[in-house]
Amino acid sequence: MRKILQWIDINFEPVMMAVLFYAITILIAVQVVLRFVFAAGFSWGEEVARFMFVWLMYFSISYATRNQRHIRVTILIKRFSEKVQKYFMLATDFIFLLFSIQIFIAAMKVCESVFRFKDMAVTINVSLNIVYGAGVVGFALVVIRLIQSIVWKLNKFHDSLEIFENYAGIYSGAGHICFLPKSVRKETVRACEGVE
Numbered sequence: 001m002r003k004i005l006q007w008i009d010i011n012f013e014p015v016m017m018a019v020l021f022y023a024i025t026i027l028i029a030v031q032v033v034l035r036f037v038f039a040a041g042f043s044w045g046e047e048v049a050r051f052m053f054v055w056l057m058y059f060s061i062s063y064a065t066r067n068q069r070h071i072r073v074t075i076l077i078k079r080f081s082e083k084v085q086k087y088f089m090l091a092t093d094f095i096f097l098l099f100s101i102q103i104f105i106a107a108m109k110v111c112e113s114v115f116r117f118k119d120m121a122v123t124i125n126v127s128l129n130i131v132y133g134a135g136v137v138g139f140a141l142v143v144i145r146l147i148q149s150i151v152w153k154l155n156k157f158h159d160s161l162e163i164f165e166n167y168a169g170i171y172s173g174a175g176h177i178c179f180l181p182k183s184v185r186k187e188t189v190r191a192c193e194g195v196e
């Protein structure tokens with residue numbers, strides 16, 4: 001059971017992102033062929049692709065959060081000692097956690113409003129919560145990933161800055177994503193040998 005949970009922890013967002021990306025690509029490609037070759041098409045294709053894109057973006061935010069891949073400006077923080085840098089990183093995670101909880105609550109309110117007013121998609125007969133729910137799920141995952149990051153940093157506070165920071169998730173399993181090319185996987189495992 002532990003191995004299954006570990007696999008889900010490492011692979012959930014990447015698998016969802018890959019599935020959504022390929023589904024969007026196939027749907028748009030079919031739409032283009034139908035329109036330009038057969039002068040036909042699905043009336044719902046563009047809207048469904050847009051919905052999938054929104055879900056893809058929210059899974060991407062969670063993935064970037066899990067693996068410490070968000071854009072960072074470190075020119076000032078690098079001037080401090082390692083210990084101070086670690087405190088700054090923890091404070092940043094806590095601030096991001098508070099922000100994410102606020103966004104999660106706001107997304108829940110939007111979904112509740114959509115449910116109450118029965119807002120529907122234009123071309124398909126589904127509630128708009130099918131797209132607004134992406135914010136709820138996405139930021140719930142972000143909150144979980146931030147808590148994992150804070151726990152990691154608290155547990156690794158006395159380790160080197162590289163391990164504490166865990167950039168790109170190399171020390172927490174990002175090198176073991178199920179469809180990662182073998183060369184990248186070997187390189188990541190080699191970089192992490194002797195850690196943990």
